[in-house]
Amino acid sequence: MPVFLIRRILTMVLTALCLTFVVFYLTNLPPNLEKLAKSEASSRMSDADVESWIERNGYGRPVLVRYGEWLGLIPGWTRTEDGVTTGRCIGPGQDAAAAPLRCGVLQGDWGFSTVFKQPVSQIIAERLGATGVLMLWVMIVMVPASLLIGVLSGMREGSRLDRGLSVFSIASTATPEYVSGVVLIALFASTSTGLSPWLAEQGWISGKTLFMGTATSALDSGITFWNFSLPVMTIALYGIGYIARMTRASMTEVMTAQYIRTARLKGVSFGNVVMKHALRNALIAPFTVIMLQFPWLLNGVVIVETLFNYKGFGWTLVQAASNNDIELLLACSVVAVFVVLMTQLISDIGYVFLNPRIRVS
């Protein structure tokens, strides 16, 4: 086990290094730097001005060196001009002698966002918190619902209940978030169509709509049923189908096992067999699936936060990417990659603990 863990962690670190280098390289391509120079200094700079700005701000040196600086392995650049020393690690108004030699991710310095004009670490922490709340509610809705659907339809394979629930889960996997989000808004949060006008006419809801079409207010004035249901439902819906189908497959397999038949022949009631004998064994496979859903949820989070204008991690990622905010985008990709790799590791380890037949050598 420890050898396995160490190997996995080493692969993880290597993967993370490769991925961040790819992101670093792509965001630092010459056209991107030119755009950065024009947005930071002045949009009507001549080509020579752009070049000198890039040179002055330390973007002119080889990519590998700058990647090392960003990591914090190589000392940051310094430059003395007219007796004033500027540098990567020297903040505005800071004494050059007092500044640290290296400043990078390893030193905990994630850089400064050019779009939000704030330290990257502060933005990421704040936005991850917002997304964490969203994810928590998604999990609270998604996991029980999908397990229930999966177990109910896998309990009696081929029954009418199974057919109906299977079609529902296929339909939910066929509906990407940007489609279900639009449909849900049209149904529940539009003043002209769907349920809301009718409900308002009947006097059953006090506001104009049943739910709110944006979740912006959830961050300012707290989460309510009114502003948070639709984003949570939209993300959960896409995942429910997939987890339910996996649960169903595992449940049908367990239900045909010898010990289930034995229990039935002994005279244990069907409900008892399902609850006491089948359920525990059938839930091993879905555990892995649920863990591996996290990277997918990340995708859904980006779409849903854009659609509902909820200023979380996904929204920040889109802002950083569309404005080429290099350091913020790098931090976002580190977080995303970390989430993906960690969930893979946890699902592997968890699988071993849950299923004693598998031993990792």
Next chain:
Amino acid sequence: MDALSWGQIFGRMAWQFWPVWMALILTFAVSVRFKRRLGLYGKLYDSPVGMIGFGLVMFWVFTALFSGVIMTHDPLTQVSGMKNALPGFPQKGAEGAYYLLGGDNLARDVFSRMVAGSVLVIQIAPMATVFAFMVGITLGLPAGYYGGKLDTGLSFLANLILAFPVILLFYLLVTPEIVQSGLPQYIGVVLFLFPLIFLTVLINSRLYVKPGLRNLLVGLVAVIGGWLYLSLLSSPGTRIDLLPPQADALEMPGNILIVFVSVVFVNAPTVFRIVRGLVLDIKTRDYVAASQTRGEGPWYIMLWEILPNARGPLIVDFCLRIGYTTILLGTLGFFGLGLSPESPDWGSTINAGRRLLSIFVHPAIVPALALMSLVLGLNLLADGLREESLKD
């Protein structure tokens, strides 16, 4: 003129789709008649779920084919007075012309744009999936069969791409600055080579004992395939401008090529993993050992012994993956990446329509439902195929 009622709208739409109904009825009649002779495809007609799925998919395929007849307006023309028009709204000054599903915020016909959007999807999604499969199979077979360092290296690369959040990858590949540097085209140069390699190896390993025929076929693949390869990649005014315009067989606009490349790039690693897993399982079978004993070459065993026996799961995954590619295309459009903003593809239309969603629902919900029905059809088709292929 009065606006149409919902019954009239649906009646007119059904009428507008007449070539599609004809083609569907013909397809189903012929297929059901000869279903015993059509193999796995014929067996599909024994499963209601598979039949519904196939019907939905073919509906959109035929819609794309006959789009010229079905569309009531030009998808890009703006008609004054039709801005955000409600469904069934009559067009002023033109007798009998209606915006069947209303107008969008630039006064274009939503119905015609939905039909035009299907053309883009049907053009790109299946082809991109075929390319992804070629790449995945050509790399996955040797990785699973040989194992060792090759497997470790390729698997690491595949996991690397899979660890990227898809949207971040799209943003990195499709932004104008990166397109300007030619990177997506260079990826295309590599990815589009794989179908050629695949076909050459496929023919070579089979016809190794008949050099005459083999040389002819491989030569044909190299000439025709090479020409298609060059004309697919080269587009005037970009980094890769190899062919003169007269020799360019396929006119693919630059931005569609980039969307195509990025979708193939995202899909290929998953296919690689599936193929590799299947090969690891199949290579322990007796018939593989038998052909090894016969002295067959490794590529013959991979392509003509292992691959045909892995076809069941691969066909099912192929259907699912076309659906997933459709979703990815929609995602690209939703974030306004790659395709031009006025392009009628479903993702871009949803993105344009969502801004006014709480007041005018129809511009966004029509393409949303279209996309959902196509992906649902593909998933049902895959489910039907899986069920039928398990019955063997």
